[in-house]
Amino acid sequence: MQKFISKKSIFAVLVVFLLIFIKVYYQHELLSTNFLAKAPNFSGLIGLPSSSCFPPASQAEIEKSIGTLVSFEKNLEDAQSPRYKTLIDMTRLSFELGEMVPAQDKQKWFEKGAGYARIMIGEEPRRVEGYYWHALNLCGICEISRAATALSTIPQIIKDLNAAIEVDPSYDQAGPLRVLGRILCKVPAWPISEGDLDQSLNLLRNAIKIAPDNSTNHLYLAETLIELNQETEACAELHLVMAASCHATSFERLKEDQEQASGLMANCGRRIGSDANTLEVKGSITKSEESASDFRN
DSSP states (O other), rough: OHHHHHHHHHHHHHHHHHHHHHHHHHHHHHHHHHHHHHHTTTTTTTSSOOOSSOOOOOHHHHHHHHHHHHHHHHHHHOOOOOOOHHHHHHHHHHHHHHHHHHGGGHHHHHHHHHHHOOOOHHTTTTOOHHHHHHHHHHHHHTTTSSSHHHHHHHHHHHHHHHHHHHHHHHHHHHHHHHHHHHHHSSSSTTSSSSSSSHHHHHHHHHHHHOOOTTTTHHHHHHHHHHTTTOHHHHHHHHHHHHHHHHSSSSSHHHHHHHHHHHHHHHHHHHHHHHTHHHHHHHHHHHHHHHHHHHHHH
């Protein structure tokens, strides 16, 4: 009996040490992975949320946005317009405010946005906007939270984005596909989290089929390809970013995508050889352009 208890005790101690190791490892990996890097642009988020995707806002701009949100709240109470339209405006504007305000105020607005989105989901479960903006506001919360909180929130974000894809994958220039593809590229893989480069690749390829002119779709696909060591095709996608004429939010954001693509192209060139693969890259660009043209037609 004593021997049996001893073995059980030893086993329990080993399990505890294993759990502690996993927790520490998870936190280290998450903190070392900027999985919420450049979100897309928003308004279509375009990608993933990050305070870097918006220029610093003035206090006047912040106050104006808050005033607009207050007016939306009154419209919701007075039922002067369809509730779902007002809720969409409220959850989107709350997210934008979360991106605009100082760090100490961000969570307040992201939580507001997530709350409005949950109301939208409850009232309009067959509309894409509720799931999409709920996911984006949760991404904003993750960005300012501890690693453990972010890790525990990722499954809900992925669930929301999958629901959005099921309802309407084309929303916001393929926003649900783009954001989920970005997340699966940037978060750690199992058992730490749910990262999956192959699934990211598939989602971003589909995003490009839906919105072939969107620069961020090509940029995110290129970055996933780089992670998969497919530099030649990545270079082709980066060239398409440079040739793109459309961004989900603004011309300024398009230029930001192109600047990032330019830096990645230099790195790709060093990895695959500056001249040896030129024809192969050009062939990949032509193939991608023809594929996008076929889809538009």
